[in-house]
Amino acid sequence: MSMLNKLACGLVCLAIFVSTALSAERADERDQDLDRAASFFQERNYGAALTIIRPLADSGDARAQTYLGRMFLAGQGVPKDLSAALALLHRAADQDYREAQFMLGVAYASGEPIQTADYIEALK
Numbered sequence: 001m002s003m004l005n006k007l008a009c010g011l012v013c014l015a016i017f018v019s020t021a022l023s024a025e026r027a028d029e030r031d032q033d034l035d036r037a038a039s040f041f042q043e044r045n046y047g048a049a050l051t052i053i054r055p056l057a058d059s060g061d062a063r064a065q066t067y068l069g070r071m072f073l074a075g076q077g078v079p080k081d082l083s084a085a086l087a088l089l090h091r092a093a094d095q096d097y098r099e100a101q102f103m104l105g106v107a108y109a110s111g112e113p114i115q116t117a118d119y120i121e122a123l124k
Contacts, residue, residue, distance in 0.1 A: 030056060034063050041067060046077025057088060062097035065089070069100065073107075 033052050040049035050071065056064035069088035072081045086107070092100030 030061060034061070034067075037064070037067065041071075041076075044076075046071060050077045060091075060095075062092040062095040062100060065092035066097060066100040066103065070103070 034056065037049045037052035037056075040046070040052070049067070053064045053067050053071075057068040065088045068078075069085045069092065070076070071078050072085035072088065074080065086104070089100045089104050089107075093104050
């Protein structure tokens with residue numbers, strides 16, 4: 001292997017390592033943000049929770065989508081909006097986030113808040 005090929009291979013490996021390290025750091029930071037938002041949520045400080053959760057939910061984070069969906073279901077810090085809540089919960093559930101899957105199952109099986117039970121959807 002020529003010196004140029006070795007150098008190119010080394011640079012590629014370095015780039016992969018740096019990318020992986022930065023990605024892990026961002027994931028840790030996101031988890032810390034979500035933990036802070038969960039604390040605000042538990043304290044019923046929905047405005048503070050929302051400022052953290054909404055951008056994360058918009059970026060595709062399933063945990064944040066689930067919290068935001070719950071907020072829309074109950075009108076906590078946001079106007080009550082069933083269609084927005086279900087859309088967020090479906091997006092999180094489609095990422096195999098179990099809490100969102102459970103919440104959707106309960107909603108469809110009980111008919112609450114959707115008014116009519118749909119057992120087929122509940123099983124999904």
